[in-house]
Amino acid sequence: MNLSLAFLFISGIALVISFGCKAGGPISPFDQANTPTPTPIVRIVGPLNVAVQDKSQAVTGLTVLAIPPSGATTLSQATTTTGIATFNPPYLEIGNWTFVVPAQTPYPFAPSTITMGVSQINQTATFTSAPATIELTPPASSAFTGTNGGQFIYGMNYIQPGNLWVPVTMKMSALNTGWSGGYGPTTIGFSGNDSGTVTVTGSGCVDQAQSFAVTALDLAAGSLIRANSAPQTIARSFTSSMTVQWVNSSSFSNISSCNLEKKLPGTLVVSGTNSCGTVSVYMTECNTNCFNGSFQTPNGTTNAQNAGGGSITFSPGSYPCTVWADGCFATLHATCSKNGASGSVQCSGSGTQTILSTSY
Secondary structure, eight states, X not given: OOHHHHHHXXXXXXXXXXXXXXXXXXXXXXXXXXXXXXXXXXXXXOOEEEEEEETTEEOOSOEEEEEOTTOSOOEEEEOOTTSEEEEOOSSBOOEXXXXXXXXXXXXXXXXXXXXXXXXXXXXXXXXXXXXXXXXXXXXXXXXXXSTTOEEEEEEEEEEOOSSSOOOEEEEEOOOOTTEEXXXXXXXXXXXXXXXXXXXXXXXXXXOSOEEEOEEEEESSTTOOEEEEOOOXXXXXXXXXXXXXXXXXXXXXXXXXXXXXXXXXXXXXXXXXXXXXXXXXXXXXXXXXXXXXXXXXXXXXXXXXXXXTOOOEEEOSEEEEXXXXXXSSOOEEEEEXXXXXXXXXXXXXXXSEXXXXXXXX
């Protein structure tokens, strides 16, 4: 055997020995395969609470829903006298839970939802209705320039700081004659903060500033007040006036009875400038123990007030009248319906006499 063949033979034997040793097992601890250690599953068991308060009071008997992070199920419980609904799932999932107060009678609430991260038992999620507010935004011009009035649209925001939604309907304070109000939409607040409009319209004949406020009432029986707006005023940019005059149309007559009565024909003239007002007019006489004087007009006839008679209402215009009085000329009295101003004059039997002159 030559040297080359001998070298190959010895090398082959070495390889066989080497592979035989590897097949027999590891030659050091570091050659061993890693075996994973099983992680035990830990499940938290315990309650989860949801509290519900309305106007700072616990809400009793309200159905509340709880949805775990997996969304695999929906749990339902009712609040107790403490206003708390307690949930006891088979195990408490860690993560973000969703809690829902669905709409239900007789409660005034709209569907309300909150989310809370849960990491341990006995955590409490809280629904509460914080005091709401109404904000009204007047239009650029909130004044009317004539007795024909106009339409004024206010922006309205219903703001709920809490997370328990309470939808409401609006109610406006009483308006003067000739004014009307409306809302759009009529009910708001189903999803927290909401907005709409309030429309106030003056039509026909209006001559006084109009003030109003808006109240929010919940939709449940009893209609609790949830919020009030600040008072608003629609101003007017003009002055109104009213004048009442007696114009003698012919001379008076003396009529003898148990006393001396006076009969005086004339015209009652009621004038108004930028005015929608009326006046009430009555008469008085010097004596009442003999002849009952009277005020005869196209709008009716009445005795002298100090003889048991009343007053008669007049709008602007001219009215042919006759006054009868016992013992002297009658005195005519007039009162303005708008500002309550009053005046009087004893009819003299000649010329034009002013009974009332007022502005507002």
